[in-house]
Amino acid sequence: MSAVAAFAATGLALLLAGCGGSTTSTGLFDRPSGQPIAQGPGPVTPGGDTLGQGSVKVAMILPMSAGGASSQVAQQLRNAADLALRDFQGANVQILIKDDGGTTEGGQAAASQAIGEGASLIIGPLNAVAARGAAGPARQAGIPVVTFTTDTSVATRGVYLIGFLPSTDVERIVSYAAAKGRRSMAAIVPDDAFGLVTEAAFRQAAAQAGVRAFAIERYKADPNDMQAKAQAIAKLGGQIDAVFVPDAAGNAAQIVSAMTAAGLDKNKVKILGTGRWNEQTAFAAPALAGAWFPAADATGIEDFKRRYRAAFNSDPGSLGVLGYEAVFLAAGLERKAGPQPFRDEIMLSRSGFIGKTGLFRFKADGTSERGLAVYEIGAGGAKVIDPAPQQFGRGA
Template sequence: MVCDRKVHHGPRTWAVACALAVALFGCQSGGSVSDALDPAAVAAGAQQPGVAAPGPGQATQTLGTGPARIAMLLPLSAPGSVGENGRKMLDAAKLAMTDLGNPLLTLTVEDTRGDATYSQQLAVKAITSGAKAVIGPTELPAAQHVAKLSGSNRPVVLALADNFAGGPGVYAVCLTEADSAAAGAGAIAAKGGKKFVLLVPAGASADIFEKRVANSLSVYGAALAITIPYTSADSAAKAVADMGSLVDAPDAVIVASGDSNPSPILIALKAKGIPGKSTSVVGTNRWLDHPTSPLFEGAYIATLDQHETGPISDRFKATFNYQADVNVAYAYDMVALTAGIASAAGPNGFNRQVFENPNGFRGSTGLFRFRADGSSERSMPFYRIEKGALKLVAKSTPSF
């Protein structure tokens, strides 16, 4: 169930992509709007006492005239880069609707203003107002709250929050650092690596990292020898010294950096001769948020294939007069996916079995699929950093 990215995107393309899932799993069961959430969950979504209401935002926008009602929650009037990204996602949605969705979807776009509490309220409203699917929110606390809600007939939520782990029926769309680390580690294990060390920022996400990487390695009979959480208060040298005292000659060291620059850890590793002939360094997509340093040289990274955005990048630039980025790609793909399902199965074809089709979907961010726990998996190319640039080591797989 994979579309050929060389084919111009259109309703027929995404209809073919979704038809197999619909044939296998059928359509959504009936149920009233009151079944969408438990009453307690609706109350929990109400604005919290003492929290100031957000300022004026953009008016609700409606795109398309199709029978499938889809809600999209974006931080359109938020300040700074958050609002800029929200507006990019809106332009992506407009392009996807022009390409695919106008006759299939009625897409209602609400401005969350970048306020997590207000975004949470809008999400509950969308869930309980008959939307067949919700695209967004982008605010991590709001996505995490929605993932905790329960309901017998809740529509799926395609969350656009960064570093969101997902939840049942609330899918993490964006590539997370844990997914990048797991894919990179798996690529080394596929070549014979058996013993791995994970250096990860301390915090609630450390356990998620460990599980994702360990699961990826287990496919190849490899394992994590140890996970070493570190904090900004800890010296990089201490974390690396701890590793040296606990593990002898690992095949690879996986370095997650979170929001921080990985350079301090890399300096400490280099002092120990890592990377070297017997030990590789595996980085993550978050490294690429920072200027490439000579310290990155020789490290491996699994990340999104920039060439996958080709089918929409040129048209997006021609339409909106600026370059598409990953935020554009994520938003375009989610609108395209809902349009494809509406074309193949009709407005009642939105259910978790369809979205969790193990064969996945191909869009402008490549091949991806959603798991039952809400996390996502992506087929990504594997790179080695050479002379400050990403050099392809292995192409992404054409199927799962």
């Protein structure tokens, strides 16, 4: 397949499949691989290497020196950018790798330096702290930012979130369940920042789908409280026909086990999850058998993983594919979108873009939408029961 297989000038739809999954959450508050983002010890020198020799400069701001999981993910994203340029034949972009140290000051300094060197687009930073720093200089210069954080408080016009947002997962699974006749739902969510966000998204998605949000329970990170709240949901009996459990697979399995032990009939009440379940822990949990969850189509993501392993002899981590996708998007827009390829009307194409993770588009408020498939867990794996859309609906 050619690097850019199609570009519809009327809809500005760019096919970024590249030559040649699963949704893996970026973590609501930037916890790659379940680890906290390490903060740099202080100011850093943004400097860094470059990838490619094109005439259009694009900055990639990453916490290269932050240490811990952050530095590991940063290296994976840098490698993914390198791979994207190898795959995109004749890419006319040069990637300026800048280090933000994982701090606000570092993000600001890295963005300022990159803009001074002629960058017309910023990819990154990884976490919300550094993204806030980078946003200031970028906004003053009229340079868009495509960041990996999923903290929606960072999002605004010109600062776009390319990651998988909890709200997208929730809307997809609730609307699908509603279409299958599930009209009275309960939710049981962790009593933390992630839980608050998913609860709000659940309420909104239920209202949009014409579903009754019958009950919502919040539980603390304590087995006794988890069990008590699970029992409260189970007592609803025939009043509900679905339960949304957005926690990570291990906790979700415990909660669902507690609900069934308290009398919840999974033959009548469908268990719903999020893309956090797209991993072996969920597939191997008997309690989650038959449950539904949303995720990106695995084909493109698995292809990226294979290509990354062949190139770097290591695994790319959960965010690597987004680094590849962002750089491929930049190269594709530079080639096909005409002068000022990263201007608002291009970045906010209603038709969106298709990359390794499938269909996605940016919204005017800086958040993003994605076309996700719906999976059902069973027999140690998961199968697609509703494919990911290949285009956004009319009027959407």
